[in-house]
Amino acid sequence: MTVNLSLVVVIAVLVACGVTLVLERSLTRVLVGFVLIGNGVNLLFLVSSGDAGRAPIVGLGDGPMSDPLPQAMALTAIVITLGTTAFGLALAYRAWQLTGHDDVQDDVEDDLIRRRAELDSTSATFDESDEALPDEEGSDLDEEAAR
């Protein structure tokens, strides 16, 4: 099996552009990124089917046929990508409707807990008598230094 180099280069470019877009915060760009990656992967199926031949229909002519199975898989993948992209666009539209943008936000609860850790606050059940002991991270020292 020989591999078509131009096909591989196209796949590489598509997937690389796709990954760059997926790393963005805006959902619309992320979706465009996934469309690019999806197209790259579909081309990858063409590579995996081996040498190109005539259309895989029996009795249409002579010569080697191309492998129909990866084509069937790529077709299924295209349909699935279409569906999920449509759903994602609806989602981006809904986010825009609600907030005026479609950027993916950080988790509020996560943020709360992170801030609680920064404040070094204690829970309701914390034993006060232990408080005199310096804690392991040495944040008490910082406070003293600040004073």
Next chain:
Amino acid sequence: MIDQLVLLPVIVPLLGAGLCLVFGRSAQAQRAISVVVLLSVVATAAVLLVRADHHGPVTVTVAGWPADLGINLVADRLSALMLLVSAFVTLCVLLYSFGQGIVEFGRESPLSVFHPTFLVLSAGVSNAFLAGDLFNLFVGFEILLASSYVLITLGGTEARIRAGTIYIVVSLMSSALFLIAIACVYAATGTVGLAALAGRMGELPDAVQMLLQLLLLTTFCIKAAVFPLSAWLPDSYPTAPAPVTAVFAGLLTKVGVYAIIRTQTLLFPDSPLNDLLLWAAILTMVIGILGAVAQSDIKRVLSFTLVSHIGFMLFGVALADPLGLTGAVFYIVHHITVQTTLFLVVGLVEYREGTTNTEKLGGLARSAPVLAVMFFVPAMNLAGIPPLSGFLGKLALIRGGVGDATPLAYAAVAAALATSLLTLYALAKVWSRAFWQPLEDGEAIEEPAPSEPRQRSGGSLHGRTGVSTKTEVESSWQRFVHDERLPMSMALPTLALVLASTALTVTAGPLFSFTERSATEMHERTPYIQAVLGDEAP
């Protein structure tokens, strides 16, 4: 003829979903259809289980293509067991959702998409469990993911859109990786049938094998939420409605674990990556549970314990011997029931109190004793208190780890024990804060104000089911708060699951011997390969 039964768990829910859409205007008809469909799936799964146990794997080659080219559905012991447990749990969650539907939006639910989507999800899960080739496994994943996208953003509120976006982006990434993996597998071997691959994979050079294995493992580890790839789960699950979170927590990650077990045992039996998997298992267990300890919202605590306990199953798989696999399969059964039950119970707490934040809850053991017992029993089960099934599952895994007797396996045993203790700590904290300790009214808990005051109660406010967004202001759900009586239609399915998860202790003997047979079958590989390929098998 009876072999054709394998098709039913996939086809019947899909047809049912179509019927539900036809009867979209009548909540009654939708409910009746959904219940009948899921009951038939449970029955089919039970028949398949018995048949797979007595006569070996049940297979169907769809449309009569050769087994290495066409689509196969295979129900061996593992698949049939997974199918039965998942169908039973799905049915209970469905019944629970009826109660929530009636109570929260009157008899005519505005969400006519819920039932069809739920059935499609069930079809996707069944298809993933029964798939006999990688591409069909991918299609199964896509079916269940597509319907989970709809379910997780149900109602389209701001918080759910945010959580859903993260979930969808991560899932799309894993789907793209899975496709790349399938294309590479096909390029290397010329087939995607699992049974055919089992023979051909060994002929490949070691480096190619490892590449394929890493691609597949990365994909499945994202779906199963294994540590470095687990951050999406606690972020996205808690915002969904209670029945949706429950069924996701119970089933979706386990489908990933199932895929790991299937590919590891069938395609890569002498895997060089088992040490890597053990490391992943250790890190998943420990880091997951440390996350749970830090949380104050019950739903988030449970989401982190879910991640953590995926590590236990991975531990069993990474041992790659029948003993470890026995433990892993038993643990999956235990964990599906217990985790779903806990999320449903938390749904009841939320229904009753309007919040799942432990800092705002208190004294539930006195004011709602039945609810408290329904939380306590599965919580202790999850932590692994003897004689409950969590203890038995952990014991089996630890026995497997000690039997392996490598330093890394001992480290994993230590991590498993520490994780059990920390699980007990995290759940005991929830218990004492929300259920045991009386609620002190005057006590204002100092909490840094979040940027948006509307989301002040975090997972709880936007956790309400289905109320359409534009009307979702605090007053619209305030009227449910402090509802003293639990609706029977929600409490009974939860109670059934609590009983089922406790009953696993009583039936542990037969279940263990079954999982042992299943593990031996997987370890031998030949029953599966011969059932699919027939005489062509080498």
